Amino acid sequence: MAIRYWLAVAHRDHVRRAVEHGVAQLTFGRREGLDRMRESDGLAFYSARDLPDGNPVRAFTAVGRVTDDDLYRVGGVDSGWRPWRRRVDFRADVADAPVRPLLHVLEFTRHTADWGLQLRAGFLELSRHDFEVIEQAMRIQPGERYPRSPLR
Secondary structure, three states: OOOOOEEEEEEEEHHHHHHHHHHEOOOHHOOOOOOOOOOEEEEEEEEOOOOOOOOOEEEEEEEEEEEEEEEEEOOOOOOOOOEEEEEEEEEOOOEEEHHHHHHHOOOOOOOOHHHHHHHHHHHEEEOOHHHHHHHHHEEEOOOOOOOOOOOO
16 A cells, blocks of 8 residues: 555644654544544644744644554543544654645745635645655755755
């Protein structure tokens, strides 16, 4: 089966917790989206804001690969909330990459001024090109403190 690429939207503090635990949890714990992913698929996160203060982030905040085909639930029976998750191997050699410099390069943004509207669903499929641009924009090279521009 062909590798697919995905973009999920979440507040940056939620993304950081997901990276710390090596999991993806989308759209408030719903199964939709996670059930479309397969082992080795690429996953990037975009964060418009941070919590609890709501400060703007507007950057790609994590990138990784789905590690297996297992979709599972967590949480106690008592709480009633049992979100779905999937294991992800997130890259450690990355930093937040602002979206603005990439808008004219990414296929899902370059032909529309309202590119943010498609992010409201919280999850969308990306082209391989877009995933690689995001991954490269986030990658920190040895000796660098910040990611290199994918346009260099």
